[in-house]
Amino acid sequence: xxxxxxxxxxxxxxxxxxxxxxxxxxxxxxxxxxxxxxxxxxxxxxxxxxxxxxxxxxxxxxxxxxxxxxxxxxxxxxxxxxxxxxxxxxxxxxxxxxxxxxxxxxxxxxxxxxxxxxxxxxxxxxxxxxxxxxxxxxxxxxxxxxxxxxxxxxxxxxxxxxxxxxxxxxxxxxxxxxxxxxxxxxxxxxxxxxxxxxxxxxxxxxxxxxxxxxxxxxxxxxxxxxxxxxxxxxxxxxxxxxxxxxxxxxxxxxxxxxxxxxxxxxxxxxxxxxxxxxxxxxxxxxxxxxxxxxxxxxxxxxxxxxxxxxxxxxxxxxxxxxxxxxxxxxxxxxxxxxxxxxxxxxxxxxxxxxxxxxxxx
Amino acid sequence: xxxxxxxxxxxxxxxxxxxxxxxxxxxxxxxxxxxxxxxxxxxxxxxxxxxxxxxxxxxxxxxxxxxxxxxxxxxxxxxxxxxxxxxxxxxxxxxxxxxxxxxxxxxxxxxxxxxxxxxxxxxxxxxxxxxxxxxxxxxxxxxxxxxxxxxxxxxxxxxxxxxxxxxxxxxxxxxxxxxxxxxxxxxxxxxxxxxxxxxxxxxxxxxxxxxxxxxxxxxxxxxxxxxxxxxxxxxxxxxxxxxxxxxxxxxxxxxxxxxxxxxxxxxxxxxxxxxxxxxxxxxxxxxxxxxxxxxxxxxxxxxxxxxxxxxxxxxxxxxxxxxxxxxxxxxxxxxxxxxxxxxxxxxxxxxxxxxxxxxxx
Numbered sequence: 001x002x003x004x005x006x007x008x009x010x011x012x013x014x015x016x017x018x019x020x021x022x023x024x025x026x027x028x029x030x031x032x033x034x035x036x037x038x039x040x041x042x043x044x045x046x047x048x049x050x051x052x053x054x055x056x057x058x059x060x061x062x063x064x065x066x067x068x069x070x071x072x073x074x075x076x077x078x079x080x081x082x083x084x085x086x087x088x089x090x091x092x093x094x095x096x097x098x099x100x101x102x103x104x105x106x107x108x109x110x111x112x113x114x115x116x117x118x119x120x121x122x123x124x125x126x127x128x129x130x131x132x133x134x135x136x137x138x139x140x141x142x143x144x145x146x147x148x149x150x151x152x153x154x155x156x157x158x159x160x161x162x163x164x165x166x167x168x169x170x171x172x173x174x175x176x177x178x179x180x181x182x183x184x185x186x187x188x189x190x191x192x193x194x195x196x197x198x199x200x201x202x203x204x205x206x207x208x209x210x211x212x213x214x215x216x217x218x219x220x221x222x223x224x225x226x227x228x229x230x231x232x233x234x235x236x237x238x239x240x241x242x243x244x245x246x247x248x249x250x251x252x253x254x255x256x257x258x259x260x261x262x263x264x265x266x267x268x269x270x271x272x273x274x275x276x277x278x279x280x281x282x283x284x285x286x287x288x289x290x291x292x293x294x295x296x297x298x299x300x301x302x303x304x305x306x307x308x309x310x311x312x313x314x315x316x317x318x319x320x321x322x323x324x325x326x327x328x329x330x331x332x333x334x335x336x337x338x339x340x341x342x343x344x345x346x347x348x349x350x351x352x353x354x355x356x357x358x359x360x361x
Numbered sequence: 362x363x364x365x366x367x368x369x370x371x372x373x374x375x376x377x378x379x380x381x382x383x384x385x386x387x388x389x390x391x392x393x394x395x396x397x398x399x400x401x402x403x404x405x406x407x408x409x410x411x412x413x414x415x416x417x418x419x420x421x422x423x424x425x426x427x428x429x430x431x432x433x434x435x436x437x438x439x440x441x442x443x444x445x446x447x448x449x450x451x452x453x454x455x456x457x458x459x460x461x462x463x464x465x466x467x468x469x470x471x472x473x474x475x476x477x478x479x480x481x482x483x484x485x486x487x488x489x490x491x492x493x494x495x496x497x498x499x500x501x502x503x504x505x506x507x508x509x510x511x512x513x514x515x516x517x518x519x520x521x522x523x524x525x526x527x528x529x530x531x532x533x534x535x536x537x538x539x540x541x542x543x544x545x546x547x548x549x550x551x552x553x554x555x556x557x558x559x560x561x562x563x564x565x566x567x568x569x570x571x572x573x574x575x576x577x578x579x580x581x582x583x584x585x586x587x588x589x590x591x592x593x594x595x596x597x598x599x600x601x602x603x604x605x606x607x608x609x610x611x612x613x614x615x616x617x618x619x620x621x622x623x624x625x626x627x628x629x630x631x632x633x634x635x636x637x638x639x640x641x642x643x644x645x646x647x648x649x650x651x652x653x654x655x656x657x658x659x660x661x662x663x664x665x666x667x668x669x670x671x672x673x674x675x676x677x678x679x680x681x682x683x684x685x686x687x688x689x690x691x692x693x694x695x696x697x698x699x700x701x702x703x704x705x706x707x708x709x710x711x712x713x714x715x716x717x718x719x720x721x722x
Contacts, residue, residue: 023468023471023472023473024471024541024573024575025471025575043457045455045456045457046457093454093457093459094406094455095406096404096406096407096454096459097462098454098457098459098460099459099460099466099473101458101472101473102472103473104473105460105466105473107384110384110385110386111384111462111463112384112460112462112464112465112466112473128501128510130503133500133501133502135498135499135500135501135515136498136499137496137497137498137499138496138497138498138499138546138552139494139496140489140494140496140552141494142491149489154496161522161598161599161600180385185499191499191501212385214385214386237522238522239522
């Protein structure tokens with residue numbers, strides 16, 4: 001059904017198409033060429049149904065949006081034009097949040113949530129193209145720190161299997177609060193972004209390791225998992241270049257804070273650090289944040305091959321990130337500062353990944 | 362939270378534990394030692410909330426089950442003892458089906474659905490153990506048949522990456538109606554089943570390829586995708602043994618029918634066929650089903666290294682499968698017939714996979 005409608009749209013015979021984030025065969029939600037979105041769901045017994053974007057700063061706009069009911073109990077709403085990119089949402093059915101049965105689910109907000117991906121007519125760097133494709137592997141291992149099985153997602157570039165003894169640098173890439181190891185693939189499209197960059201020869205081939213940024217109470221234990229469990233496991237199981245100058249860590253939001261905390265705390269392990277709309281910028285102090293590593297700018301500059309800080313200018317964390325950037329500048333800490341239009345959302349982080357990846361290794 | 366509760370339970374300090382199918386940190390649903398299950402959800406505005414098992418023959422029993430409300434708007438129900446294994450369910454909130462926000466989602470019934478995994482105290486062959494673990498890879502490729510990107514899940518056994526030039530046989534393994542390429546991993550635990558069998562030296566190392574058994578209208582096109590797109594792609598990208606006597610196809614329910622249709626239709630490609638509670642048994646005719654391949658029993662017996670047919674004795678498809686088995690017997694077609702107690706559900710199919718895999722290659 002989706003294929004047929006997409007083909008009709010390509011021929012100009014249909015103005016709106018089912019979202020690529022829908023489940024197989026679902027006709028709605030549909031995205032219009034002007035980026036309006038039509039949601040539709042059949043719930044004959046409901047008194048009121050609304051579209052509720054996930055979070056206060058969502059590219060769908062500030063909801064909830066009222067849906068109107070047909071005689072057959074089908075509720076419908078067309079909203080927007082909305083921002084391009086990936087947006088979480090739910091239906092509020094008489095006030096109760098539920099997933100859209102027509103949407104795939106995306107782990108965010110601590111639960112499996114509905115999401116819609118709205119294409120950007122001017123950007124296709126994260127779309128699947130006719131280039132060689134890498135895999136994303138589900139990699140299970142037992143953590144000695146927690147005693148439990150954990151699962152990492154590992155992107156291997158096209159040609160990894162046939163590249164003989166070649167060894168690869170590794171980017172450790174973290175999701176945000178309430179998300180999981182699946183986020184960078186399902187919401188972020190890490191694999192298509194890197195496939196496309198590789199085909200265009202804009203990055204070096206690399207592995208990308210994505211873990212769940214939780215390991216019991218607090219960030220401290222997750223840091224231990226990364227350094228003492230995950231890195232040794234990845235270096236054992238894959239043909240990596242296990243030196244610090246071939247290892248990067250980055251993340252978005254909470255994961256950006258973790259990347260700075262873990263990376264700056266273990267510069268013996270990491271030489272490249274990326275913070276995407278990072279929460280670590282809050283209450284930043286040049287003298288004392290991250291163990292005071294920036295107090296000695298010369299030492300930090302010598303150890304860090306790249307410190308990359310990006311943030312959307314409409315992000316609620318923008319003032320904190322801009323202040324951190326200015327403090328680092330004032331302190332003489334070398335870094336890349338990448339402000340760009342956008343909210344606290346995945347479209348910005350896809351762009352951050354692209355920009356960051358081109359500067360690695 | 363789950364780890365703490367599990368630890369307390371191990372120490373005998375807590376009788377019931379959060380299900381392993383819950384999202385991170387969710388305390389409910391909980392499974393009791395006697396296999397009763399307690400569901401809980403906070404919906405203060407609802408007038409009625411029920412637990413609705415997915416389908417009429419579900420191991421949770423015949424619902425819907427009424428939930429009772431506390432003063433704070435928390436709804437709760439304890440049901441069972443239920444059957445061990447994986448069971449789909451939803452909450453009916455004033456009659457509207459919604460997912461349990463505390464459950465992971467599992468693609469079934471054409472949508473992302475809630476599911477609960479109830480342990481079997483007597484069976485642990487599908488549980489993660491301290492043995493070497495294989496990966497499951499998400500493998501993207503473009504289908505020439507459909508013109509669209511597709512995604513297969515590919516299990517590679519432990520040691521695949523370090524086994525040099527060694528080549529592996531391949532099992533193509535299909536899900537049921539309304540499910541997807543993710544089913545055998547998330548619901549079926551294919552990776553842990555094969556990891557455990559390998560560690561016990563009960564199977565040969567093999568790849569398992571799991572695709573989405575839909576490709577537009579009808580089964581015919583999916584058959585073309587398997588034979589003309591998927592097999593060449595897998596033989597290109599992995600170190601396979603590409604001869605028919607190193608290639609198997611199996612599936613559950615609809616996928617069991619597809620395995621027989623595709624496998625028996627292309628005996629030049631497949632020498633091992635498995636039907637797990639297969640829908641292909643309906644209206645079976647020895648003379649004419651599957652292109653009449655069984656009309657010449659001697660020829661079928663010569664070409665088929667294994668024809669394996671299993672079904673739960675309480676399955677609605679049991680009479681059809683038993684009749685097919687008897688007709689094959691009467692016709693002199695060599696096959697394994699594996700009836701065992703159970704419904705049309707994943708616990709039976711996990712067992713089928715174990716039994717079938719031990720007879721392969």
